[in-house]
Amino acid sequence: MTAGILYHERLNFLVRGPALPAVLLIVIAIVYAGWSGDRWRDARAASLETFEAEQLEALDTWRSDLRDIESGQAEPSPYSANPMGISFPAVLPPASLGDFAVGHADLHPASGLISTWRNLSSIFGRYQFDNPSTLAASSFDVALVVVLLLPVLMIAVSFDVLAGERRRGALAMVLSTPVPLTRLVWTRLLFRNGLLWLAAVLAMAALVVVNDAGGDRYLRFALWLTVSLVYGLFWLAVIAFCIARFRSATNTAAAMVSLWLVLALAIPASIATVAEAAYPTPSRLAFLSDVREAQGETNRNLAKLTEGFLMDHPELSVGDEAVPSYYRAAFLSNQAARENTRPILDAYEAARAGRAQTLRLAQYLSPSIIAQRLLVTAAGADLDRQHRFQAQAREALDRLAEAIGPAVVSRNRLPLTEFDTLEPFAFEDRTSAAIAADAAAPVVFLLVLSLLVGMLAHRRLSAAVLDD
Amino acid sequence: MSSAIVKKDLLVLRRESLMKALLAVILLLLAASLAAGMQREQVFDKEKAAAELTDKAVWMNQGDRNPHSAAHFSRYAFRPASPLALIDPGTSDFAGLAVWMEAHYQDPAVFRRAEDGGELSRYTQLTPAFLLLTAAPLLVFLMMSASIAGEREDGTLRQLLAAGVSGKQFFRGKLGAGLRLTMTVFTLAFLILSAFALLTTPAAVEADAIVRLIGLFVVFSVYLAICVAVALGVSALFRTRQAAFLALAGVWVLAAVLLPRLAADVGTSIHPQPDAREVSSQLRAASYTFYEDKERQERIEQDLLREHGVATVEELPVNYAAFRLQISEELSIPEFERVYSGLEDRYSAQDNTARWFSLLTPAITAAKLSRGIAGTDRAHQHAFTTAAELHRRDMIKLLNEDYMFNAGNDDVPYTADATLWAQFEDFEHQPPTLGAAFGAYVKDVLLLLAWLAAALVFARSVVVRAVRHEVRSA
Numbered sequence: 001m002t003a004g005i006l007y008h009e010r011l012n013f014l015v016r017g018p019a020l021p022a023v024l025l026i027v028i029a030i031v032y033a034g035w036s037g038d039r040w041r042d043a044r045a046a047s048l049e050t051f052e053a054e055q056l057e058a059l060d061t062w063r064s065d066l067r068d069i070e071s072g073q074a075e076p077s078p079y080s081a082n083p084m085g086i087s088f089p090a091v092l093p094p095a096s097l098g099d100f101a102v103g104h105a106d107l108h109p110a111s112g113l114i115s116t117w118r119n120l121s122s123i124f125g126r127y128q129f130d131n132p133s134t135l136a137a138s139s140f141d142v143a144l145v146v147v148l149l150l151p152v153l154m155i156a157v158s159f160d161v162l163a164g165e166r167r168r169g170a171l172a173m174v175l176s177t178p179v180p181l182t183r184l185v186w187t188r189l190l191f192r193n194g195l196l197w198l199a200a201v202l203a204m205a206a207l208v209v210v211n212d213a214g215g216d217r218y219l220r221f222a223l224w225l226t227v228s229l230v231y232g233l234f235w236l237a238v239i240a241f242c243i244a245r246f247r248s249a250t251n252t253a254a255a256m257v258s259l260w261l262v263l264a265l266a267i268p269a270s271i272a273t274v275a276e277a278a279y280p281t282p283s284r285l286a287f288l289s290d291v292r293e294a295q296g297e298t299n300r301n302l303a304k305l306t307e308g309f310l311m312d313h314p315e316l317s318v319g320d321e322a323v324p325s326y327y328r329a330a331f332l333s334n335q336a337a338r339e340n341t342r343p344i345l346d347a348y349e350a351a352r353a354g355r356a357q358t359l360r361l362a363q364y365l366s367p368s369i370i371a372q373r374l375l376v377t378a379a380g381a382d383l384d385r386q387h388r389f390q391a392q393a394r395e396a397l398d399r400l401a402e403a404i405g406p407a408v409v410s411r412n413r414l415p416l417t418e419f420d421t422l423e424p425f426a427f428e429d430r431t432s433a434a435i436a437a438d439a440a441a442p443v444v445f446l447l448v449l450s451l452l453v454g455m456l457a458h459r460r461l462s463a464a465v466l467d468d
Numbered sequence: 469m470s471s472a473i474v475k476k477d478l479l480v481l482r483r484e485s486l487m488k489a490l491l492a493v494i495l496l497l498l499a500a501s502l503a504a505g506m507q508r509e510q511v512f513d514k515e516k517a518a519a520e521l522t523d524k525a526v527w528m529n530q531g532d533r534n535p536h537s538a539a540h541f542s543r544y545a546f547r548p549a550s551p552l553a554l555i556d557p558g559t560s561d562f563a564g565l566a567v568w569m570e571a572h573y574q575d576p577a578v579f580r581r582a583e584d585g586g587e588l589s590r591y592t593q594l595t596p597a598f599l600l601l602t603a604a605p606l607l608v609f610l611m612m613s614a615s616i617a618g619e620r621e622d623g624t625l626r627q628l629l630a631a632g633v634s635g636k637q638f639f640r641g642k643l644g645a646g647l648r649l650t651m652t653v654f655t656l657a658f659l660i661l662s663a664f665a666l667l668t669t670p671a672a673v674e675a676d677a678i679v680r681l682i683g684l685f686v687v688f689s690v691y692l693a694i695c696v697a698v699a700l701g702v703s704a705l706f707r708t709r710q711a712a713f714l715a716l717a718g719v720w721v722l723a724a725v726l727l728p729r730l731a732a733d734v735g736t737s738i739h740p741q742p743d744a745r746e747v748s749s750q751l752r753a754a755s756y757t758f759y760e761d762k763e764r765q766e767r768i769e770q771d772l773l774r775e776h777g778v779a780t781v782e783e784l785p786v787n788y789a790a791f792r793l794q795i796s797e798e799l800s801i802p803e804f805e806r807v808y809s810g811l812e813d814r815y816s817a818q819d820n821t822a823r824w825f826s827l828l829t830p831a832i833t834a835a836k837l838s839r840g841i842a843g844t845d846r847a848h849q850h851a852f853t854t855a856a857e858l859h860r861r862d863m864i865k866l867l868n869e870d871y872m873f874n875a876g877n878d879d880v881p882y883t884a885d886a887t888l889w890a891q892f893e894d895f896e897h898q899p900p901t902l903g904a905a906f907g908a909y910v911k912d913v914l915l916l917l918a919w920l921a922a923a924l925v926f927a928r929s930v931v932v933r934a935v936r937h938e939v940r941s942a
Contacts, residue, residue, distance in 0.1 A: 043743070104587075104590055107590070111745070126575065126751070128580060129576055129742045129747045130742070131815040131846070132559035132563035132846055133845070133846050134736045134815075134822070135582070138729060140729045140734075148726070156714060160710060160714075254610055258489075258490055258610075261603065265725075270594055272587075272594065273504045276504075283511075284581070285518070285519035286518065288566065293522065296526040296527075372591050383586070383587045
């Protein structure tokens with residue numbers, strides 16, 4: 001009997017319905033978004049590789065100078081192989097699934113210099129060169145297609161599954177056949193949406209293979225696919241519920257589109273606004289003011305600060321007096337800036353933690369939030385990843401300052417053996433398993449919610465038999 | 469007869485419970501976005517005022533110092549907030565709000581507020597402009613989808629025609645009903661928005677803010693009128709409410725949600741965003757223009773010696789090191805201008821590519837005009853960064869000249885004091901008035917008006933054709 005329904009569907013739906021345009025649209029959207037994301041990811045990766053190579057080459061030259069000085073092959077000068085010249089590149093490479101979502105990755109810095117010439121406000125250098133108009137518009141990425149476009153297309157291909165029979169007054173006749181209404185509706189829904197999702201999954205799978213960037217790409221894609229399918233299941237259940245709840249196709253469609261507006265746009269926008277208002281981050285301008293105050297204070301009291309630092313390190317003896325005093329001034333003022341701004345950074349972290357906690361709870365108000373968060377995280381374009389990179393870079397700067405500070409202030413050179421113990425920066429990313437573990441609760445929730453709504457829809461459809 | 473149709477349609481629409489619920493949700497969101505926007509802008513105003521005070525205090529209290537050393541420390545220029553940012557923050561959160569006016573370097577604007585946004589901030593933002601440009605059209609489409617298709621489906625169109633209603637009267641009545649309801653709700657909502665915006669507007673820019681509010685009202689009105697006309701036309705294309713609604717829902721998703729994002733994305737795919745590393749290198753090279761060119765340095769030195777009739781730099785009446793510093797600044801200026809105009813050209817190429825999509829949806833043009841009139845677009849940001857750069861040049865010159873004319877050439881360390889620091893003027897930027905900036909938006913205004921005309925012509929022709937078709941088939 002199911003085969004009969006499917007046969008009827010194939011003729012009506014494929015030939016006359018919106019199936020082909022919907023399938024074409026979803027494939028085109030995913031392919032375009034994947035192509036655009038791939039270009040963006042490759043450009044960023046190439047730029048970061050060049051930056052890293054340039055910096056490592058400069059560092060290698062610095063090390064050679066130090067080796068030559070220590071071995072007596074080169075005449076030492078106050079400027080050569082000075083510890084202030086140590087500069088490690090810090091880069092945040094795009095994640096292996098980075099072409100699937102741009103998320104926050106285009107807004108935040110992806111590289112920095114671990115150098116004591118820098119402080120916490122300048123560690124990432126000048127990076128704000130993107131067009132603000134296009135940044136404000138956000139990217140058209142695969143995550144957007146899954147979260148926003150797919151549900152709309154599901155609504156478009158599904159809202160009239162019973163409309164034809166109801167409009168023609170033929171539903172009673174259908175009900176008199178051995179086919180239960182529930183089976184008719186579910187079969188039609190699964191067939192129509194199955195086609196759409198099959199096209200979407202195939203298009204995404206093709207992207208995974210074509211844009212392959214190695215790493216844990218396939219594991220991340222497995223999570224991506226799981227989230228996408230569960231999210232699709234939720235919308236299928238909602239659509240079934242609306243079909244069961246409303247008798248006319250127009251009301252069914254209006255209810256679905258309204259639900260989409262509320263769940264996919266209104267609730268996420270409201271929650272974002274509430275979370276930001278409830279946990280405001282400290283002002284960046286206040287951060288800047290603190291950096292400036294610390295630097296100004298250091299510049300005024302350089303001699304006193306130097307004396308204090310040397311007193312804290314009685315083991316040090318003053319080295320080459322010809323080393324320019326601004327080396328020491330820069331080091332001390334940046335160190336003061338780091339210490340002065342630490343409370344602000346702590347407040348930033350507290351605000352971010354508050355927002356993250358709010359969102360972790362509030363995501364259950366809208367499946368679109370769950371899907372958006374998890375998809376962007378699976379693609380490695382989430383805000384948390386950007387913040388972890390920034391925090392790790394700041395920690396690396398602290399470690400470098402601690403390691404070379406005594407040598408800089410006492411105007412000594414860092415021994416080669418000590419330099420070789422310094423660890424270059426390497427971003428520690430979360431593993432796919434850790435990301436999947438965090439995603440488990442929301443995914444299970446979404447699955448349970450989908451089943452509940454689906455069961456409710458099923459029950460209403462059964463009751464509709466009596467009504468009709 | 470048209471007015472009877474208007475009355476009847478308004479009565480029907482008032483009875484739609486789903487419409488009422490959706491309208492209530494959107495109005496509630498509008499109120500919430502207004503409250504959030506007001507809070508944001510008030511906080512920002514306070515932060516900016518505090519940062520300006522600190523910046524000045526740190527500058528004035530830096531003690532005795534060499535003027536060039538002070539020029540390296542320098543001061544910041546802070547962007548003034550637009551009073552209408554609470555209606556449309558536009559691109560302002562994605563553009564830097566402070567420029568470091570340091571020696572040797574034209575820095576980009578830094579500290580973008582969007583970087584402090586939460587996890588969902590790149591997904592969607594709740595602002596009055598977003599609701600008016602994205603959510604309101606859906607309401608209009610829902611309201612209007614059955615306007616003609618419903619009459620055809622129920623057979624009431626034939627009854628109307630039998631009662632002597634002409635196609636034009638029918639069109640005017642349907643359009644009038646849609647416009648009247650849409651504009652009544654919008655006008656009320658906009659008056660409330662405007663009142664709150666004016667409450668937070670400084671007196672100095674109140675006149676311009678009022679002109680800008682009128683401009684915003686016109687833009688949103690025209691945009692919503694286009695939506696009404698398009699909805700009416702699409703409704704007339706179909707014989708059933710269901711088909712008309714589905715078509716309009718599709719138009720909405722494409723025109724209001726997806727195409728604006730796609731347009732920007734295509735712009736950056738064809739003209740990729742600048743590589744920050746490359747631009748930084750170009751700026752660094754620009755700042756070294758003088759120091760990298762030994763031949764030029766020699767020529768300039770010889771010219772100076774000849775001008776003053778002396779043989780060595782020590783005999784010059786000015787400090788030669790300071791002279792070199794100022795020359796290096798002046799020689800870097802055209803190089804910096806080349807780098808930044810290259811960036812502006814790239815931004816324009818991206819925006820112009822996106823503008824082609826304006827032919828597919830009026831939402832892109834309306835959004836561009838909205839942020840332009842609200843004073844929160846790229847052009848207003850450019851005016852700020854340009855003003856900051858001009859101020860930087862003047863102030864660094866002031867410091868270099870003090871060094872040049874007062875330090876002498878006897879190798880004694882020279883320091884200046886607070887008397888000189890006080891001459892470093894505070895940066896005060898007055899954004900361009902709408903009148904002055906309007907030229908940049910003429911094309912978009914014309915495009916939006918063309919959209920209105922096209923939508924009206926489309927609606928009228930489709931409605932009249934549908935009426936004729938009904939008459940023929942009767």
